[in-house]
Amino acid sequence: MVKVISPAVEILTPLDGEAILKHLELCARNCYKSEDKITSDSARKMVKKLIELGHEAMIEHFSVTVRLTTDIGVLKDLSRHRIASFAVESTRYCLYSKDKFGNELTVMEPPELEKGSEDYDVWLQGMEAMEKAYMDLANRGYKADVCRTLLPHGLKVEMIMTANIREWRHIFKLRCAMAAHPTVRQVMRMLHQKMKEQIPVVFDDITY
Numbered sequence: 001m002v003k004v005i006s007p008a009v010e011i012l013t014p015l016d017g018e019a020i021l022k023h024l025e026l027c028a029r030n031c032y033k034s035e036d037k038i039t040s041d042s043a044r045k046m047v048k049k050l051i052e053l054g055h056e057a058m059i060e061h062f063s064v065t066v067r068l069t070t071d072i073g074v075l076k077d078l079s080r081h082r083i084a085s086f087a088v089e090s091t092r093y094c095l096y097s098k099d100k101f102g103n104e105l106t107v108m109e110p111p112e113l114e115k116g117s118e119d120y121d122v123w124l125q126g127m128e129a130m131e132k133a134y135m136d137l138a139n140r141g142y143k144a145d146v147c148r149t150l151l152p153h154g155l156k157v158e159m160i161m162t163a164n165i166r167e168w169r170h171i172f173k174l175r176c177a178m179a180a181h182p183t184v185r186q187v188m189r190m191l192h193q194k195m196k197e198q199i200p201v202v203f204d205d206i207t208y
């Protein structure tokens, strides 16, 4: 039986929001040689100003690594972002017929289909047919390289992604917007909320 799960986001980089702002402030003040203007509460104002002025090169000086549990479709979209680094669960090296994967395929709940509806059942039957074909090939001795040609966009993938704050802002603007694919939007909005809670100022102006 195919396992169906919901998306998850986890920030792997330890974050101290105030320390990050102070670090960005220090980098920016090097441009103006105004380090003497640093006070206990100057960082927030400085970073807000940098963003307002579009001097975003300064906010490249801190990177955040995250782990996303999402699907192959989201991986395809997010890996188009060139100023980011990735480590992705491999469908070449993971053979899902093995015990450590529960001898099953895991897929992501489709956000636009209502669980229990007829339409959802059509989707689920498609997934199960594909899983059966995958397991049949694996049982005939085929490697993951061959079996993976059957795998759908909805397959679960764990991806680790690192980007600097400027690039995360860019990604959130594009991928939290209504024009983004629903599964990408879902996971990026979850991540945006988490990052916004942990790092003040830098993600506050991104709304949707």
Ligand SMILES: Cc1cc2nc3c(=O)[nH]c(=O)nc-3n(C[C@H](O)[C@H](O)[C@H](O)COP(=O)(O)OP(=O)(O)OC[C@H]3O[C@@H](n4cnc5c(N)ncnc54)[C@H](O)[C@@H]3O)c2cc1C
Residues within 6 Å of the ligand: 080, 081, 082, 083, 167, 170, 174, 175, 179, 180, 181
């Ligand atoms: C709604 C939506 C629909 C899409 N549909 C399609 C589609 O149908 N087909 C398709 O192929 N892609 C599609 N994409 C992906 C899109 O074309 C981009 O590849 C992706 O959004 C990465 O964005 P980016 O190039 O702005 O940013 P990144 O790669 O994240 O780069 C960040 C910024 O750095 C700068 N930069 C990076 N590389 C260069 C460079 N070589 N030269 C100059 N400046 C650079 C740019 O300012 C860029 O905005 C879609 C994206 C969205 C959001």
